[in-house]
Amino acid sequence: MTRMSIPLSATCVALLSWVAAPALALTPFTAQYEASFKGISAGGAMSLTQQGTRWTYSMGIRNSVANISQATVFEDAAGRYRPLGGSDRSTYLMKTRSIVTHYDWRAMRVRWTGDVKPQRAGPVAMQTGDMDALLVNLALVRDVGFGRTTMNYRLVENGKAKPQAYRVAGREKITVAGRALDTTKVVQSAGGKQTTAWIAAGVPAPVRIVQREDGSEVFRLQLTSWR
Numbered sequence: 001m002t003r004m005s006i007p008l009s010a011t012c013v014a015l016l017s018w019v020a021a022p023a024l025a026l027t028p029f030t031a032q033y034e035a036s037f038k039g040i041s042a043g044g045a046m047s048l049t050q051q052g053t054r055w056t057y058s059m060g061i062r063n064s065v066a067n068i069s070q071a072t073v074f075e076d077a078a079g080r081y082r083p084l085g086g087s088d089r090s091t092y093l094m095k096t097r098s099i100v101t102h103y104d105w106r107a108m109r110v111r112w113t114g115d116v117k118p119q120r121a122g123p124v125a126m127q128t129g130d131m132d133a134l135l136v137n138l139a140l141v142r143d144v145g146f147g148r149t150t151m152n153y154r155l156v157e158n159g160k161a162k163p164q165a166y167r168v169a170g171r172e173k174i175t176v177a178g179r180a181l182d183t184t185k186v187v188q189s190a191g192g193k194q195t196t197a198w199i200a201a202g203v204p205a206p207v208r209i210v211q212r213e214d215g216s217e218v219f220r221l222q223l224t225s226w227r
Helices: 012-020 133-145
Strands: 029-037 040-051 054-062 066-077 080-092 095-104 109-114 150-157 160-176 179-190 193-200 208-213 216-226
Touching (some): 054 133, 133 150, 133 193, 160 193, 160 216
Antiparallel strands (some): 029 040, 029 216, 054 066, 066 080, 095 109, 150 160, 160 179, 179 193, 193 208, 208 216
8 A cells, every 4th residue: 555645723822832832843743634535534643753763653544444544753964854664564454564664875766565566666866855755745745835836856655756747736724623714726737636634834844635546536534623
C-alpha cells in the first residue's frame, strides 16, 4: 500500500500560540481527523514530536476493516526535512503488512525491509532533498506558507524514486469546529492517482486531504481539532 500523503477544533489559546510562534517553524502538535477509507468511516490522527534534533511525524487511520499507521523520523537540515527512518504498517481485511524504510545519507541510498517484494527492496539512489510521502504534508504547510504556487518534490517509496508536483488550485473556506478557515487548495496528479490537500495559515497540518484513484475516492481526512 502506498504511503498516504499524504498527515483540529482549536481553542483561542491554541490558535494564538501558533500565530505567535516563529514563522513556519516546526512545532510539536497533535491533530484529530474524521476519516473515511474506501467508503467506510474511520478515525484519524497526526502528531509531530521532538527529541533532541530529531522529529517523529506519525499518522494513523482506523475503522472496522482497516488499521493503518505510518511514522517517519527526520531532521530539519537547513530547511529541508531529511528522513532518517520510516515505518508503515497496515491491516486490511485481516491481512497485515509491515515495511521499514532505511535511509543511508552517507552512501546516498535507501532500502526497504519487511513485507516487501524483492524488486521493491532497493537499494535506490537518493538525492539531496528526497522525502517520503508522509513528510510531504509538512512540506506543503511550509511551502504554501511561503506563498509558493508550484511545489516540486522527489519521493523515495515502494522501491523507487519519483517526482511529485503540486500546484495551487484556488482557495476555499472550510469550517473546523464552527470556525471558518481560509485554505489554499493544492493538487497533484500522476498515473491515475490524485492527491488534493487544503492548507490554512496557522494550522500545522493539512485541514483536509483527499486521495483518488481512477476517479474514485480512496480515503479522506477532515480536520476536527489540533493542539
